[in-house]
Amino acid sequence: MGCEPPQHVAARVLEHSILRHASIPVAVHRLDECVARHRLPVSGRTMFSLQRFFIPEINGFKGLAVYIDSDMLVFDDVRDLIAHRAPGVAVSSAETPPGSGRKRQFSVMVIDCELARWKPQEIHQKAQSNYRDVMYELSFEPSKTVSLPYTWNSLERYEAGKTQLLHYTDMNLQPWVDARNPLLPVWMDALFAALDDGFVTMDEVAESTRRGWLRPGVLWQAKHREREVSRLPLHLKIAEAFYRAPHKPRYWARKVEQVRHGGAKLVGALNGGRVPRT
Structure with missing residues (x-):
């Protein structure tokens, strides 16, 4: 994996x-x-x-x-x-x-x-x-x-009884980091099953939430076995609005580097092929 x-x-x-x-x-x-x-x-x-x-x-x-x-x-x-x-x-x-x-x-x-x-x-x-x-x-x-x-x-497609493996490909909308994912309830059901079997513990969910690896509402949903985010307390809805997934700083750093590299190549072309050091 x-x-x-x-x-x-x-x-x-x-x-x-x-x-x-x-x-x-x-x-x-x-x-x-x-x-x-x-x-x-x-x-x-x-x-x-x-x-x-x-x-x-x-x-x-x-x-x-x-x-x-x-x-x-x-x-x-x-x-x-x-x-x-x-x-x-x-x-x-x-x-x-x-x-x-x-x-x-x-x-x-x-x-x-x-x-x-x-x-x-x-x-x-x-x-x-x-x-x-x-x-x-x-x-x-x-x-x-x-x-x-x-x-x-x-x-990003789930058909009950037909889908054998569901792949959440959009990193910005994966249900553990963004509650807007339309297939969020499917993942929450899987989390509840893992919790019920003792395969995942509430301590693991709490620790990942503390580290910012999970969006703020996951822990509350896990405790209350609530698959819908519409029932989150107001303070958690506010916290989710300001939450930033852990991959996003790396994503934007990469975008900045791509822009810098592209700009350097352009300047190099205008300079007769000499790419300036960055």
């Missing part, structure tokens, strides 16, 4: 949703913790963007692995996901939802670790110069196919 510390509760809720539907033994590993244990360098546009490319190495280039992001929920048996992989292919990814207009994503993958002989450091180097080709095309891997149904990576 691609993850970072601020996603702790979201990741635990996702893990619980995987395990409660699984008919086979499943071990869920957070890649931020795996990468840290292996002392492997990792960077990216999000803290976990490039973690996925360490999976074959971490697994000793043996067996199968499923990669998922932490901003998801699972509603079906992962055995079905593995059954849809293409044998003899390094990477099996999911179709895009019909009519969505979305580009193909590699946020859900079944990876044959023996065939995916990835060298993470080399991939990271490529990502520095051509991030989109690496992340959205998996250009370094020729052995890949789209064999997983879109219901295993349903982007």
